[in-house]
Amino acid sequence: MLELRRVDAGLMSRLSARTALLMTLPPLLWAGNAVVGRLAVGSVPPLALNFLRWALAALLLLPLGWHALRDPSAIAKRWKYLLAIGLLGVGTYNSLQYLALVTTTPINVTLIAASTPVWMLMVGALFHGEHPTRRQIAGALLSLAGVLLVIARGDLQALARIHFVIGDLYVLVAVIAWAFYSWLLARPPATMQPPQRPDWDWAGLLLLQTLFGLLGAGAAAAAEAAITHAGVQWNGWVVAALLYVAIGPSVIAYRCWGVGVVQAGPAMAAFFANLTPVFAALLSAALLGEAPRWYHAVAFALIVGGIVVSSRK
Structure with missing residues (x-):
């Protein structure tokens, strides 16, 4: 029995390290997605960008997951769940994110x-009976402090000078949609759990x-085109941007996020998501040729500290 416990403890240790890696990769890729989405303003309409991104992702996934289409009856039996996670995770969240980048600033989005x-904690408490612990609340505050430090660029008085616009509401709705998506x-x-879940x-x-x-x-992209009459300005950069957002932030990041959420839980995954602004600051600094500042390191320590505090038992 003692040896079995040692094996289990070792397995959990490796599992925790693997889960941490899985939860760190999506924020890095999503930070790049935010940078690309901002650079695409003026070249690709935001809702068209989201549709093209996921249409290309579907083509990339088709050779890998085509077997799921062989049983239409299994899909029809679970269409409500599939539609919910599809609209929340692919339609609502990403559409609103790209739309927000047109009307608001990256600092407000972050x-x-x-x-x-x-x-995440509110949705878990209200709809799933998962009440946050003191450690989770403390971890959320530490992570939030780290993000605010990045946003303020080391000057907390800068937060008082922020002005909100309509795009900020888009981001708020997107974040809430993402919380429901992660909990789903x-x-x-039951139909998506063993033994009822299809293979x-x-x-x-x-x-x-x-x-x-x-x-x-x-549907959103079609409405956008009908209202704005804006089209895609095709060039090599736009094609490269579409390839990146379809492969990295879509296929790879969503795969890692899905596994990490199941293993660590939505609340824990949310703390890792707060690494996104740190990675975004580093990527922006690299693209602009600016060296990272002291507050980037402090913010990273605070966010990681929030992850550690909330995960300790």
């Missing part, structure tokens, strides 16, 4: 997105989620 752990991944209905691997499930999400993303 500030509002920093409330993700709070919404971690707490699926779908990660690629098949993500493909189905993407196809259902494209229903909403496509």
Whole structure:
């Protein structure tokens, strides 16, 4: 029995390290997505960018997850769940994020997105009976402090000078949608749990989620085109940007996020999501040729400290 406990403890240790890596990669890729989305303003309409991103992602996933399409009856039986995670994770969240980048500033987007752990904990408490612990609350405050330090660039008085616009509301709705999406991944209905769940691997499930999400993303892009009459200005940079957002922030990041949420829980995953503004600051500094400042290191320590505090038992 003692040897079994030692083996289990070692397995949990490796599992925790693997989960931490899985939860760190998506914020890095999503930080790059925010930078690309901001640079794409003027070249690709925001809702069209989201639709093209996920249409290309679906084509990339098709050779990997096509087997999930072989049983239409299994899909029809679970269409409500697939539609929900598709609209929340592919349609609503990403559409609103790109739309917000047109009308608001990156500093405001980061500030509002920093409330993700709070919404994760609220959704868990209100709809899933998962009440936050003191450590989770303390971890959320530490992570939020780190994000605010990055946003203020080391000058906390700068936070008082921030002005909010309509794009900020888009980000708030997007964050709430992401909280519900993450909890649906971690707490699926009985038809999506063994033994009732079909034999779908990660690629098949993500493909189905993407196809259902494209229903909403496509409708939004069509409405955008009808109202604004704006089109895509095709060039080499736009093609490269679409390839990046379709492969990195979509296929790779969503795969890692899905596994990490199931293993660590939505609340824990939300703390890792707060690494996004830190990575965004570092990527922006690299693209602009500016060296990282002292507050980047302090903010990173605070955010990681929040992860450690909330995960300790």
